[in-house]
Amino acid sequence: MTMLPGNYLGRKGGSGVAQWIINKMPFHDVYIEPFCGCAVVASLKKMAMVDNVLIDKNIDLIRFLKTHYSSYDNFTVLNVDCFSFLDTFICDYVGQGKKVLVYLDPPYLPEVRSDYVRSQYEHELTMLQHRQLLSLMRDRLLQFPKNLYFIISGYKSDLYMSMLQDWFYFEFQTMSRGGVRIESLWTSFNPDEYIKHQYDYVGSTFTERQRIKRKCDRWISKFQKLSFDEQMVIYESLKNTLNI
Numbered sequence: 001m002t003m004l005p006g007n008y009l010g011r012k013g014g015s016g017v018a019q020w021i022i023n024k025m026p027f028h029d030v031y032i033e034p035f036c037g038c039a040v041v042a043s044l045k046k047m048a049m050v051d052n053v054l055i056d057k058n059i060d061l062i063r064f065l066k067t068h069y070s071s072y073d074n075f076t077v078l079n080v081d082c083f084s085f086l087d088t089f090i091c092d093y094v095g096q097g098k099k100v101l102v103y104l105d106p107p108y109l110p111e112v113r114s115d116y117v118r119s120q121y122e123h124e125l126t127m128l129q130h131r132q133l134l135s136l137m138r139d140r141l142l143q144f145p146k147n148l149y150f151i152i153s154g155y156k157s158d159l160y161m162s163m164l165q166d167w168f169y170f171e172f173q174t175m176s177r178g179g180v181r182i183e184s185l186w187t188s189f190n191p192d193e194y195i196k197h198q199y200d201y202v203g204s205t206f207t208e209r210q211r212i213k214r215k216c217d218r219w220i221s222k223f224q225k226l227s228f229d230e231q232m233v234i235y236e237s238l239k240n241t242l243n244i
């Protein structure tokens with residue numbers, strides 16, 4: 001895989017934070033990331049089958065991502081202001097009956113940055129735009145109570161805590177340029193109640209994920225030693241137990 005820009009501000013690359021976010025994602029046909037930056041989360045997750053829409057106002061990053069994803073038919077990479085396009089994508093795809101997941105990682109509010117002067121993006125959001133974004137999500141959820149899921153990350157702030165008070169809230173300790181920080185995540189749904197989009201990042205740390213993977217390898221190796229009929233008995237009863 002081509003290396004994505006490694007030092008981009010706010011990049012979700014450190015300490016397993018991208019894996020932690022992906023592990024909360026429910027199954028979806030369409031993935032939309034309107035503030036994608038260098039798209040670390042999109043590059044680590046299993047792609048959505050119908051469309052993967054990556055949007056950022058930063059022309060250099062989008063040029064890079066367009067090259068990176070040029071051979072995929074199901075990637076739409078756009079250098080536009082997401083406020084003009086996000087709503088259209090959501091309404092079109094949910095209107096067609098697709099399951100749509102929108103993951104947002106907007107520029108952080110000034111009040112939650114340890115060094116606002118030095119840590120600025122070329123494109124920032126005003127306080128009003130943060131409010132508009134949160135209102136847009138709430139409005140669309142009222143319009144489409146099914147098949148639409150939002151995940152938004154950032155740092156804890158009064159604005160987000162009050163406007164998303166009925167959402168699910170999670171924290172993750174990570175390293176940023178300013179030292180140890182608590183990354184916050186809000187989801188419009190309870191992740192425990194949905195089939196995940198992928199199961200490769202189950203486990204809260206790298207060590208735990210390794211432990212689960214080793215356990216899986218042991219069980220698979222035992223399973224492979226059984227006769228085909230015995231394998232099918234187990235397969236059928238697993239399906240019944242899991243109701244799938």
Ligand SMILES: C[S@@+](CC[C@H](N)C(=O)[O-])C[C@H]1O[C@@H](n2cnc3c(N)ncnc32)[C@H](O)[C@@H]1O
Pocket residue numbers: 008009010011012013034035036037038039040041055056057058080081082083105106107108121122123124125
């Ligand atoms: C916190 S960063 C995202 C970092 C990203 N998660 C990553 O892993 O690289 C926020 C991004 O939002 C972009 N941005 C700011 N305003 C925007 C807008 N109105 N429309 C689209 N992108 C915008 C910035 O260019 C920046 O790349």
